[in-house]
Amino acid sequence: MRIFRSCAIGLLASVLAVAQRPTGNTEGFDYYLLTLSWSPEFCYTHPANPECGSGQHHGFIVHGLWPELRNGRGPEYCSHTPGLADPTKMLDLMPDAHLIEHEWQAHGTCSGVSADAYFENIRRAFESFRIPKEFTAPRAKLALTSLDMKRAFESANPILNDSELIVECQGAYLKAVEICLSKGLHPVPCPAVRHCTARMLHLVPVH
Numbered sequence: 001m002r003i004f005r006s007c008a009i010g011l012l013a014s015v016l017a018v019a020q021r022p023t024g025n026t027e028g029f030d031y032y033l034l035t036l037s038w039s040p041e042f043c044y045t046h047p048a049n050p051e052c053g054s055g056q057h058h059g060f061i062v063h064g065l066w067p068e069l070r071n072g073r074g075p076e077y078c079s080h081t082p083g084l085a086d087p088t089k090m091l092d093l094m095p096d097a098h099l100i101e102h103e104w105q106a107h108g109t110c111s112g113v114s115a116d117a118y119f120e121n122i123r124r125a126f127e128s129f130r131i132p133k134e135f136t137a138p139r140a141k142l143a144l145t146s147l148d149m150k151r152a153f154e155s156a157n158p159i160l161n162d163s164e165l166i167v168e169c170q171g172a173y174l175k176a177v178e179i180c181l182s183k184g185l186h187p188v189p190c191p192a193v194r195h196c197t198a199r200m201l202h203l204v205p206v207h
Contacts, residue, residue: 038204083105084104093126132152165180
């Protein structure tokens, strides 16, 4: 009986150890990807999302600050560490509490810093760049090329250049602008640039 009990305890300990083990790669990352989503495009297909509710008039919002690897997709879901005690303090940049929690669990837990420090980094990264004024709250549909979009961001932010920017599209519509950053949150060349292949990029207006 004593042997059986010892084996049972050992098996339970093994099960608990597996259950508590981080689900992602915890070996680190090479750079951050600051992803600025074009909210009107998201809201066009997700009108019931809190980000898109009545009275909300967002242009670019922060989707996330993602730890990435030079040779491929970065680690995700690295631990079960709780996120922010007060997520509402990030709603001005990430206007959906579920998005804030998701970004912490999926990406922030792989950053190697606390939740408070991770979201402070998001704010510091976002506030270190200027959104071109023509994209702050356009009331009419815009059409431009991906290169035009990059040039606008470079003009508003002289520290940026083509190699540090990625324009993401959904078909012919703008989805996001991404900026590659060092762990110290300085712009760095993107290891693998993904180009939007649309000849002309359309921006759903802010309503």
